[in-house]
Amino acid sequence: MGQEVRYRVRGGRPLSGTAFIQGAKNAVLPMIGAALLAAKGRTVLRNVPVIEDVYRALELADHVGAKVEFHEAERTVVIDASRLNDPERAVLPAEIAARFRGSVLFVPALMHRTGRARIEGVGGCNLGSRNLDFHYRGFARLGAEVTEDPERNHINVEASNLRGGRLYLDTPSHTGTENLLMAAVLAPGTTVIEHAALEPEVIDVINFLSAMGAKISGGGTGLITVEGVEELTAVEHTIMSDRIDAGVFAMTVAATGGEVSLVGAHLDHLGVARWKLEQMGVGFSQEGAVLHVQRDPSVPLRPINAVTSPFPGFATDLQSPLMALATLADGESYIHEAIYDGRFALADELNKMGAKIEVEGTRAIVHGPTNLRGAEVIAHDLRTGAALVLAGLVAEGETIVAPGYLVDRGHTQFATRLAALGADVERLGDS
Numbered sequence: 226m227g228q229e230v231r232y233r234v235r236g237g238r239p240l241s242g243t244a245f246i247q248g249a250k251n252a253v254l255p256m257i258g259a260a261l262l263a264a265k266g267r268t269v270l271r272n273v274p275v276i277e278d279v280y281r282a283l284e285l286a287d288h289v290g291a292k293v294e295f296h297e298a299e300r301t302v303v304i305d306a307s308r309l310n311d312p313e314r315a316v317l318p319a320e321i322a323a324r325f326r327g328s329v330l331f332v333p334a335l336m337h338r339t340g341r342a343r344i345e346g347v348g349g350c351n352l353g354s355r356n357l358d359f360h361y362r363g364f365a366r367l368g369a370e371v372t373e374d375p376e377r378n379h380i381n382v383e384a385s386n387l388r389g390g391r392l393y394l395d396t397p398s399h400t401g402t403e404n405l406l407m408a409a410v411l412a413p414g415t416t417v418i419e420h421a422a423l424e425p426e427v428i429d430v431i432n433f434l435s436a437m438g439a440k441i442s443g444g445g446t447g448l449i450t451v452e453g454v455e456e457l458t459a460v461e462h463t464i465m466s467d468r469i470d471a472g473v474f475a476m477t478v479a480a481t482g483g484e485v486s487l488v489g490a491h492l493d494h495l496g497v498a499r500w501k502l503e504q505m506g507v508g509f510s511q512e513g514a515v516l517h518v519q520r521d522p523s524v525p526l527r528p529i530n531a532v533t534s535p536f537p538g539f540a541t542d543l544q545s546p547l548m549a550l551a552t553l554a555d556g557e558s559y560i561h562e563a564i565y566d567g568r569f570a571l572a573d574e575l576n577k578m579g580a581k582i583e584v585e586g587t588r589a590i591v592h593g594p595t596n597l598r599g600a601e602v603i604a605h606d607l608r609t610g611a612a613l614v615l616a617g618l619v620a621e622g623e624t625i626v627a628p629g630y631l632v633d634r635g636h637t638q639f640a641t642r643l644a645a646l647g648a649d650v651e652r653l654g655d656s
């Protein structure tokens with residue numbers, strides 16, 4: 226057994242140079258699920274991020290009967306789902322599925338290709354309660370029978386006769402919208418999805434499904450209409466760039482000071498996060514597909530108020546790095562986490578580094594500015610891990626962030642890309 230992966234960070238260096246923003250985790254995972262809808266041909270996905278969640282998704286695809294190749298150096302995945310038709314294999318086993326949230330995105334393809342699905346566990350970041358009721362209720366409205374086996378903690382879905390229907394989401398769930406779309410595209414008749422998510426990744430998934438032959442209108446408006454088609458074709462698609470990866474890099478430059486070009490990052494994808502960072506004192510300029518980010522380290526960062534909300538609101542996945550950044554700002558920052566009820570595990574870890582953060586329920590007050598000091602800290606989830614690396618880069622002394630697996634779930638070659646900008650950070654461990 227190898228040593229646990231962890232990140233060792235030493236603070237104090239400003240960043241400069243060029244960073245390459247990876248393909249979007251939250252777009253590639255649904256697309257791997259969507260590729261399984263094609264009964265013929267080979268799907269080619271480009272700009273795929275080399276992250277643990279993609280490995281898990283490909284393991285699942287293989288497990289249910291697809292042939293997958295990951296050409297990592299080329300950032301390309303090739304999927305042949307022509308043999309995915311065995312109902313006995315339509316199982317998402319806990320040992321893979323419980324390690325990432327995106328596993329739930331395999332259910333529509335299993336429903337369409339095998340008539341059933343059994344979900345033995347769905348993972349993802351531990352952020353408080355994370356239900357899947359919108360997904361299951363939507364599948365049921367399209368004609369699936371969804372039952373729970375509470376003893377084994379399994380969900381069984383029987384779906385031999387899906388048809389279009391009128392669907393809604395209580396809140397505009399990101400994967401919920403993608404899952405209902407994938408369930409609807411091959412269901413005969415018309416499906417309407419009300420209160421759909423507007424995230425750029427959802428639009429990228431709609432573009433991908435449309436290229437496959439799906440008939441979808443209204444993407445990006447909140448009201449989506451789908452006309453079911455008989456079959457979908459395997460196509461080639463380039464994954465959009467990862468706006469959360471871009472946001473983490475922008476906030477890291479904001480923390481250390483310096484000037485960095487983010488290749489592939491788009492200001493439009495940052496939504497409200499862009500305006501909050503500008504208010505704090507970060508400068509942005511977009512030049513084609515390159516976003517320049519700069520922050521003068523001699524001018525103190527200003528404190529901020531932020532509330533997380535679905536796109537184009539302040540992304541909840543950027544709330545953790547924002548909290549780390551706010552510890553450096555000159556005054557009190559207020560953060561309201563309105564998407565998840567348990568996404569403040571970072572506060573205690575930052576407090577170990579000398580920060581002064583008070584948490585009450587889903588609200589936090591960050592009393593800045595703090596001279597952070599290095600410590601051994603815990604990555605409770607993916608973005609907590611990234612935020613602690615950010616904090617380590619401005620802390621005095623050495624910071625160890627573990628478990629590194631959680632950072633590796635969503636950021637490709639995180640240490641290597643930061644080190645290329647001059648940061649003193651290493652990924653240690655060998656698994």
Ligand SMILES: CC(=O)N[C@H]1[C@@H](OP(=O)(O)OP(=O)(O)OC[C@H]2O[C@@H](n3ccc(=O)[nH]c3=O)[C@H](O)[C@@H]2O)O[C@H](CO)[C@@H](O)[C@@H]1O
Pocket residue numbers: 251254326327354355356357358359360361396397398399400401535541542564565566
């Ligand atoms: C793989 C992926 O794309 N993950 C992203 C996706 O997660 P995910 O799609 O899981 O997030 P949702 O948008 O579905 O969840 C938002 C909120 O709705 C609640 N909810 C959701 C579904 C449901 O059936 N019932 C329910 O109550 C959740 O508990 C949560 O409080 O969007 C989140 C919000 O932008 C991001 O943090 C995640 O990075």
Ligand SMILES: C=C(OP(=O)(O)O)C(=O)O
Pocket residue numbers: 325326327348349350351542607608635
């Ligand atoms: C919460 C996240 O991911 P997941 O939904 O996969 O747990 C995230 O990307 O920060």
